[in-house]
Amino acid sequence: MAALGxxxxxxxxxxxxxxHAGGRAGRPYRNSxxxxxVVAAFRxxxxxxxxxxxxxxxxxxxxxxxxxxLRSVREHGALHQEYHGKGExxxxxxxxxxxxxxxxxxxxxx
Amino acid sequence: ERKRFYxxxxxxxxxxxxxxxxxxxxxxxxxxKLFTVxxxxxxxxxxxxxxSQKDTIKFYTMHLTTLCNxxxxxxxxxxxxxLIRAAVKFLETDxxxxxxxxxxxxxxxxxxxxxxxxxxxxxxxDVAIGSSTSILGPNIxxxxxxxxxxxxxxxxxxxxxxxxxxxxxxKSLILSMGLIDRHxxxxxxxxxxxxxxxxxxxxxxxxxxxxxxxxxxLRARTAAGTLFVxxxxxSSTVKHKLLQD
Numbered sequence: 052m053a054a055l056g057x058x059x060x061x062x063x064x065x066x067x068x069x070x071h072a073g074g075r076a077g078r079p080y081r082n083s084x085x086x087x088x089v090v091a092a093f094r095x096x097x098x099x100x101x102x103x104x105x106x107x108x109x110x111x112x113x114x115x116x117x118x119x120x121l122r123s124v125r126e127h128g129a130l131h132q133e134y135h136g137k138g139e140x141x142x143x144x145x146x147x148x149x150x151x152x153x154x155x156x157x158x159x160x161x
Numbered sequence: 162e163r164k165r166f167y168x169x170x171x172x173x174x175x176x177x178x179x180x181x182x183x184x185x186x187x188x189x190x191x192x193x194k195l196f197t198v199x200x201x202x203x204x205x206x207x208x209x210x211x212x213s214q215k216d217t218i219k220f221y222t223m224h225l226t227t228l229c230n231x232x233x234x235x236x237x238x239x240x241x242x243x244l245i246r247a248a249v250k251f252l253e254t255d256x257x258x259x260x261x262x263x264x265x266x267x268x269x270x271x272x273x274x275x276x277x278x279x280x281x282x283x284x285x286x287d288v289a290i291g292s293s294t295s296i297l298g299p300n301i302x303x304x305x306x307x308x309x310x311x312x313x314x315x316x317x318x319x320x321x322x323x324x325x326x327x328x329x330x331x332k333s334l335i336l337s338m339g340l341i342d343r344h345x346x347x348x349x350x351x352x353x354x355x356x357x358x359x360x361x362x363x364x365x366x367x368x369x370x371x372x373x374x375x376x377x378x379l380r381a382r383t384a385a386g387t388l389f390v391x392x393x394x395x396s397s398t399v400k401h402k403l404l405q406d
Contacts, residue, residue, distance in 0.1 A: 053346045072213035084172060085209040088202060112343045113391055117206065119347045120384035124222050127377035134370035 053112060061115050062093050068121035089114065162217045170212040172204040179204035183211060192234040199319065203229070203392040224385030228326060232319045232393075244321045245313045248328050249306050256333040256354055258292045258299040267360050274356055281344055282335045286312065290335070309334065319393040327386035330354075330379060340387045347384045351376065 055061065066086065073080035080086055096110050146153050167183035174180070178197035181188035181204060188196040188211075198204050203225065210223040220227070239247070252258075257275040261268050279290050288305040316324060327337045331354040339345040345353070352359060355376065362372055 053343055053349070055346065069209070072209060083209065083212065084205045088205050109343070109391075112346075113388065116347055116384050116388045116391070119380055120224070120388060123377045123381035123384060124224070127374065127381055128219070128222060130370065130374045130377060134374065 053115075055108075055111050055115050058093070058107075058111050058114075061111060061118055062089070065089055065114055065118045065121070068118060068125065071125055072121055089117075162219070164217055165214050167211075170208045172201070172208050174201075181208055181211065190230045190233045192236075194233055196229065196233065198229055200392045200395060202395075203389070206388070206392075222381075224382055225389060228323060228385060228389045231326075232322045235322075241314070241318055241321060244318075244325050245310055248313060248321070248325045248334060249309045251328050251332070251334045252290075252301050252306065252309065254298050254332075255290075255335050256331070256356075257335050258290060260292050260294045261357075262294050267357060270360055271356060274353055278335055278339055278345070278353065282338060285342065285344075286338075309338075316390075316394055320390045323386050323390035323393060327383055327390070330382045330386060340383070341390055347380060347387055351380050351383055355379065 066089065069083065069086050069089070070080050072085075073083065092110060093114070096104075096107050140148075143153055167186070169182075169184055171182045172179050173182055175195075175197060177195065178199045179201055180195065180197055190196055198207065207223075207225050207229060210226050211218075214223075257271075257278055260271050260275075275292070279292060282288070283290050286305075286308055288308050289302055290305060291299055293299040313321065313324065324337060324341065327340060328334050331337055331350060333354055336345070336350045336353055340347065340350050358372070358375075367373065
């Protein structure tokens, strides 16, 4: 069985990620289907630190996997935004980086 | 990139399974089919992907949606046996079986980290796998391949799409089975898949915009694939009706 740690920690992490994943401000994330489903599932299986129940372990693994998914998508998105999100520079800006200016050409570029 | 054109995302149950509603419109696949999934939990997770889009829809972050679209449209037009054969073929070049001889530290790291996973798979499936430093890779007995073919045949078409996807991401059948069987976590499977990269990162340092970027993306895709497989192959303990395939 995979080393999963404490179910409570997984649950908390998962709920936190769902809060971040709530796209549009306004609608409370606690009413979202995902939040309700996760809370109901944990409550129904009453995931504790008991190692005996197979259904509990399966649920915990699923929850941990979903947590990994949400977290990784968020982190990847943040990295993308920071490093790859800005697009190309305009030619004027590129020239300006090395101290040049583009020539003015009456009638546009040749 | 498309702008987010919908306010509310909800799920509903139709004849073929669970559907996703974007406002009053029903979500369709790229080929125009009605988007239906067999599992309510999967539908909820897909709906969450759509609902977490902000101003623009970033399709490249919506891994579960993509997996469902692949299962519904089957764009590569492969049947079940073709998918299984593609998956098992990976065993011949399985990452964890393919060893270096130098540097010695990396070779030892591979032994310490990968030997246990191979041992687990050999015991769990009662097969011989082994590892190799040869450029040709390990010599996998035919009986081993047949065992995996039979095992994978017990999964339905949707789950198989997911399994093949995870194998392609991790470049390893063994690590993927470790995930499917819940023997290792996604984080551990990704670490083991990227063992050489991690070794080099430890030596030379990490470049956030490349290493961490790739790491997060691999984790996201692997987690999506694993979750997809489990949600598509849930047993009868689930209360909701499942679509038989």
